[in-house]
Amino acid sequence: MEKSSGLFMFLMLLMLMIKVSFSDEESFTPDESRLWFDGDGESELEKGELSYEMDSVLMRGSERVARIPVNVDSFGAVGDGVADDTQAFRDAWETACSLKNAVFLVPERRHYKVNATKFRGPCQKNLIVQVSGTIVAPDEPKDWDLEHPRMWLFFSKLKGVKFQGGGIIDGSGSKWWAASCKITTTNPCKGAPTALTIDSSSAIRVKGLTVQSAQQMHFTISRSDAVRISGVRILSPEDSPNTDGIHITESSNVAIQNCHIGTGDDCVSIVNASSNIKMKNIECGPGHGISIGSLGKDNSTAIVTGVVLDTATLTGTENGLRIKTWQGGSGYVKSVRFENVKMNDVKNPIIIDQFYCDSPKSCKNQTSAVKISQVIYRNISGTSRTPKAMKFACSDSVPCSNIVLNNINLETENGTAETFCNCAMGFDYGIVQPKADCLKSSSCGGVEEDNQAQTHDPIHTEL
Template structure:
């Protein structure tokens, strides 16, 4: 090959390289007037930056550098030009403390965006202490919402002291959460770590969640959810439900929770339905290779859930079936380590216990069952009460 040919090839490759990189763009929020002083409301700067990221015809990143940025509220909307958009937060984004500003359903919301990546080792600080037990809001806002999203990734992000739910996932498909750290005091009310509803194919892996409520909650419409290597505590454990309260035919199915650890939680793995409920179903659920460390209720199905206390005599109409508990071991902080309070109207069916080994610091642990049909295989401590 002649030197002239080499030159032509190098020139063409150079053009390809330049054109490819010309499609990549970083939009720094400082360019839009954002101030990392911990006081200025940067909502407008963030949204203006996102507008340009979303419009950019190619790979684009909204960059939040190190520092503390107050944002009173923001909705980052799509659809965008192309899929390759990144929200890179290296700093701390702080929520407002004025109830006139924060009494909304949400604080930060991402919606109608396909292929979004959120990363950067940054922190969402909900500053919830100003609201817990003191607010006059109808409901407290969640920290971050994901609505109508597809094929998105959230990794290496922290959320602390949410006023309400930390991360709320609604009507999404194919979401991947990795290396997420969520924390709030164990006495903080209704601070679920991650809540999933009406969504499918959501994965949560290699994360630490400790809050005042459920570490992870899967409500109506949750399907094909995989939770792996999550450490939960403090909090109320990992919960499925509450089902059957507001809508007919609530369904949660194809849930797999594996290699998780629960430390000093109020519950371990919990499934709950309203006692006074509409028809629904929870099915094809597996809890596998779980470690409990002083969990109050390591294994619990509660189909008599009724916080108000006025419906305990009503039978749940939600069918619970095909639920497997395999290789669950560790310690219970209460004597009754397994509670299966199923519905007389819709008894639990297809419950499988395999190799359960839960000890109690005192007299031997025990089980309690109502209307629970299934089988027990291998080690059973406490002794199984399935029929």
């Protein structure tokens, strides 16, 4: 009887070992790379603090995957906010990247001073980046790594990596801001580092991190696909120059959900070669609003398509929902939907500006422009700080077309809200306040594009 019982236990153990070995070989699962989850379940690592023991496990369905913590402290990191922990982070990354089911671990209650670093892939499967403590940048621009003047923490060529842990990434940006050409006009405009970048990657999840006081942009997603960001906080003061919150460029299938963003520039900015961008439950303020653009600078071609914002609150921002393009550009923005947005004391709640000019000199008039069409604004309400609550300033030669307004209620604290149109064509239905009759009568001498627009992709981009 004892022999049969022992044999049974041995067979059960063998089956468990086979199961684990099979799960090790699995690729990033479809559920993990989906953009949108309602009631998304959390892994054990996301719900609580990671166990630092070597036998810690992550549940994936009914299977158990052994996790290997790679702690930056084990590679010589001090974590006092004074000592330079850059090399320890680089060494820990090399090890974590080379191991299957590893956890690159930045422990809580510690401050790690790290200079500009590239964390390159590709890495072994199922890597987790667990930031529970604080990563802080050198606060003196003169101490910056001259080989990487425009980046701080740069992650590239990754697939199926999760960033989590509830920690803080602090760019120590105040001295960079003080030296900005937008603050001190005698300084040349050289640009400053982006705090966190994910580049040339796919199937990435970022959850629960705080990025604050960036030198310039806080968090950039570039040349990537299938990126999901949730529960992220971006924090910088209103007067910090060029500190965009989340910046998306040359990327597709990006979802941003349940995020609070307060900066000195755009809360979210979406620029060239980006498509299928979905945002839900966004709090923005202070900042310059949620922007597509700027696009078309220096006569460049730009294409952005398939952008959806569903449910947002913007408070005290310079702009609300903005599309901005330079004169002289080409390409198009189409299939955009903004809906269920509350404006609280926003200077320009709804604005399309095809005459954007962020330059100390006046921009010369040019006839070419980035075409803007198929844009829906639905269920937008709140207060405007200025009389022009809606402004559609479009190109005479490349007018905006198929602009649709539905259930708009924007008011000013004092006076009457207005709508301004130049070469913007479309229609409204339902209750629209202020009235937007100018969309029906704003045709101009440029090329008629309404019929051509019918051949474009459908405007109803679904979440």
